[in-house]
Amino acid sequence: MALSPDEIRARVSADYAARVRPTLRGADELIPVVSAADGCCTTGGSCCGSDAADVDITNIARIYAETDVSNLPATVTDIAFGCGNPTAIAALQSGETVLDLGSGGGIDCFLASKMVGQEGRVIGVDMTPDMIALARKNAATVGAPNVEFRLGEIEHLPITAGSVDVIISNCVINLSPDKQQVFRESFRVLRPGGRLQVSDIVWTKPVPADIEGDMDQWSACIAGAIEERTYLDAIAAAGFTDITSVAAEYDGARGLASANIVAFKPITLAP
Numbered sequence: 467m468a469l470s471p472d473e474i475r476a477r478v479s480a481d482y483a484a485r486v487r488p489t490l491r492g493a494d495e496l497i498p499v500v501s502a503a504d505g506c507c508t509t510g511g512s513c514c515g516s517d518a519a520d521v522d523i524t525n526i527a528r529i530y531a532e533t534d535v536s537n538l539p540a541t542v543t544d545i546a547f548g549c550g551n552p553t554a555i556a557a558l559q560s561g562e563t564v565l566d567l568g569s570g571g572g573i574d575c576f577l578a579s580k581m582v583g584q585e586g587r588v589i590g591v592d593m594t595p596d597m598i599a600l601a602r603k604n605a606a607t608v609g610a611p612n613v614e615f616r617l618g619e620i621e622h623l624p625i626t627a628g629s630v631d632v633i634i635s636n637c638v639i640n641l642s643p644d645k646q647q648v649f650r651e652s653f654r655v656l657r658p659g660g661r662l663q664v665s666d667i668v669w670t671k672p673v674p675a676d677i678e679g680d681m682d683q684w685s686a687c688i689a690g691a692i693e694e695r696t697y698l699d700a701i702a703a704a705g706f707t708d709i710t711s712v713a714a715e716y717d718g719a720r721g722l723a724s725a726n727i728v729a730f731k732p733i734t735l736a737p
Contacts, residue, residue: 471643471644474643474690475593475619475642475643529549529550529551530551530573530577534577535573535577538573538576538608541571541600541603541604541607542571542572542573542576542604542608549636549637549665549666549667549687549724550636550637550665550666550724550726551574551577551636551665552566552574552634552635552636552663552664552665552726553574553577553578553581553634555663555665555726555728556578556581556632556634556661556663557663558578558581558582558586558632559581559582559586560581560582560583560585560586561582561583561585561586562582562586562587562631562632563582563586563587563588563589563629563630563631563632564578564582564586564587564588564589564630564631564632564633564634565588565589565590565591565623565625565630565632565633565634565655566578566588566589566590566591566633566634566635566636567591567620567623567633567634567635567638567639567648567652567664568591568592568593568620568635568636568638568639568641569590569591569592569597569601569615570590570592570597570601570636570638571597571600571601571604572590572600572601572604572605572608572613572615574590574634574636575588575589575590575601575605575610575613575615576604576605576608576610576613578634579610579612579613582612583612584611584612586612587612587613587614588610588612588613588614589613589614589615589616589625589630590613590614590615590616591615591616591617591618591620591623591624591625592615592617592618593617593618593619593620595617598615598616598617601615602615620635620638620639620642620648620651621642621644621647621648621651622647622651623651623652623654623655625655626655627654627655628654628655628656628657628658629655629657630655630656630657630660631656631657631660631661632660632661632662632663633652633655633656633660633661633662633663633664634663634664635664635665635666636664636665636666637665637666637667637687637724638666639664639666640666640667640668640687640690640691640692641687641690642690643690645692645697645700646700646703646704649662649700649701649703649704649706650704652704653704653705653706653731656731657731658731658732658733658734659730659731659732659733660730660731661728661729661730661731662701662706662727662728662729662730662731663726663727663728663729664726664727665724665725665726665727666691666697666724666725666727667687667688667691667722667723667724667725668691668692668693668694668697668711668713668723668725669691669692669693669694669721669722669723670693670694670713670715670721670722670723671693671720671721672693672721673691673692673693674720674721677689688722691722694711694713694723694725697711697725697727698711698727701727701729702729705731705732706729706730706731707729707730707731707732708728708729708730709727709728709729710727710728710729711725711726711727711728712725712726713725713726
């Protein structure tokens with residue numbers, strides 16, 4: 467029986483909370499705890515059915531330059547569940563306001579904060595309270611005064627309309643049961659001329675029948691992923707223009723791919 471959108475969100479949130487549940491160590495330190503049930507959005511996870519090759523979606527060494535992450539604590543790098551480096555494709559500029567959809571432990575927010583500088587601002591939004599708690603703890607450890615984390619769903623952003631220059635996201639939008647609403651909200655909060663620059667999981671072929679609708683695969687970034695063309699059409703339907711996508715398939719994954727996607731909110735909106 468298919469789950470409702472709210473049930474899917476609750477299930478995904480619970481799964482990710484289990485990966486970073488608070489654990490006492492010393493002075494009430496939060497540390498990530500990776501569960502045995504982790505899906506392919508974790509290092510070395512296995513995707514796409516038992517007959518497909520293992521797909522290492524989250525590989526810190528491949529996704530991020532060593533010089534970028536060497537000074538970040540394990541409470542940041544060990545729970546980086548992304549599939550790409552959205553700050554690298556975002557071409558962030560000094561002074562910009564950046565929004566990270568599904569910010570997790572904060573790795574992309576902390577990298578973005580360096581790029582936008584003291585005059586810039588970075589806001590991370592995540593729907594899992596344990597993730598927000600860990601991210602805030604990480605921000606204090608890292609020393610990132612221009613970064614803040616807000617609890618909220620990416621379909622209903624706790625962000626003022628027209629207040630953001632750039633939206634980034636890393637392997638998160640595929641987890642949403644209502645991607646069109648995510649893109650509508652993204653369009654709402656961006657300033658005219660603002661850009662959406664995300665990394666995400668898509669299918670370059672029709673989703674295999676044995677995966678489509680498999681609720682156990684949602685948190686693994688598999689069942690919720692949609693075809694690249696459908697993904698881009700949803701972005702266009704929200705009002706974005708100049709949309710580009712570069713997708714790289716994983717070996718042996720039957721069309722599963724990591725895509726870097728760029729889109730712009732027009733400076734002059736249609737009446």
